[in-house]
Amino acid sequence: MKIGFIGLGNVGGKLSGSLLRNGVDLYVHDLDADLVAAKVAAGATAGGSPAQMMRDCDAVITCLPSPAASAAVVEQMLPEVGAGKTWIEMSTTDANEIKRLGALVQGAGGAAVDCPVSGGCHRADTGNISIYAGCDRDTFEKVLPILTHMGRRILHVGDLGNASILKVMTNYLATANLLTICEALTVMKAQGMDLGMTYEAMAMSSGNSFVHETESQLILSGSRDVNFTMDLIQKDIGLFQKLADDSGVPLEISPLIIEMMTDGQKRYGERAQSDRMIERLEEATGLEILAEGFPQELVDDEPEERGYEVRPKRLAK
Structure with a gap:
C-alpha cells in the first residue's frame, strides 16, 4: 500500500x-x-x-x-x-x-x-x-x-468518533494528574522532603501514574520540556469540557483546570511547555522544585x- x-x-x-x-x-x-x-x-x-x-x-x-x-x-x-x-x-x-x-x-x-x-x-x-x-x-x-x-x-x-471521545478523556486525566503532581512535589519540598526520594515514594505508591513516571522527571531536572505545549492542552481539555456540556454533566474540577492552564499561558506564553505549570508554585513559594539525577529529555528504552x-x-x- x-x-x-x-x-x-x-x-x-x-x-x-x-x-x-x-x-x-x-x-x-x-x-x-x-x-x-x-x-x-x-x-x-x-x-x-x-x-x-x-x-x-x-x-x-x-x-x-x-x-x-x-x-x-x-x-x-x-x-x-x-x-x-x-x-x-x-x-x-x-x-x-x-x-x-x-x-x-x-x-x-x-x-x-x-x-x-x-x-x-x-x-x-x-x-x-x-x-x-x-x-x-x-x-x-x-x-x-x-x-x-x-x-x-x-x-x-x-x-x-469514539476514539476521539476517549482521547480527550485521557488528555484531561493526564492534565489533572500533572497539576496534582505539581502541588504534591511543592508541598513535599516545603515539608523538607528530599525530592529524589519523594519521586521514588510516589512511584512505588497507590498515587503512581504514567504522568508521574515521565513528566515528574522533567520537572525535577529543570528541563520542563515534554514536547507538548499549553495551547494543545487547552484544546484537549476544552474538547473534554464540551463533551460534558453537551451531555449535561456538571463538572467541578474541569473548569478549574482550564482556569489554571489559562493563567499559565498568560504567565509563560500561549505555546509554553505544559510542565512549566510547576513554575506558578515556585514563584508563589520561592522554592525550587528540582533534584539531581533526572534526565533533560524522555527516551523510550523499550x-x-x-x-x-x-x-x-x-x-x-
Missing part, C-alpha cells in the same frame, strides 16, 4: 518516521518545507498537495494541530476520494467534527478512521505508543497492519516490536 502522511510536527513527524523505519512506501506533506525535506532525505516521497496525495495513495493519514486544519485538508482531498481510498485521522479532534468529515469521505465512496494516539512523544518516536481506532470492523482489519507499524497496543473502540490488537476483557455483550 502507498501511504500518505500530512502533518509532520512533534507527533506526526515521529509516527511517520516509524512508517519509514518499517519500510512503508510513504508520501509526505507539511506546510513546513524543511520538515518535508527531512523526511524525503530519510526515504519518503514528497506528496505535493493533499489532493494529489489522496489521488496517489491508498490511505492518507492526517496528524494536525486543530479541527479546522483537518477540515481544510479533507476538503482538499475530497474530490480524489473514491472506492478503495481511506482517510485516517490521527489528530486529537472534536468527535462531532470527525463524524461530519468522515461522512463526507464515506459519501464519496471511501472509508474513514479516527486514530488518536496516547503515551507521549518519546513513545511515538519508537513505535511503542498506544492507538485507538474508531471505525467499522472491516475498515479496522484493513488499516490494522498500518497501525501496528506506528503503535504497540491498538484498540478498536467501535464507531467513528525495544521496538510490531504492534498488536488489544482485546477488551470486559466488553459489554
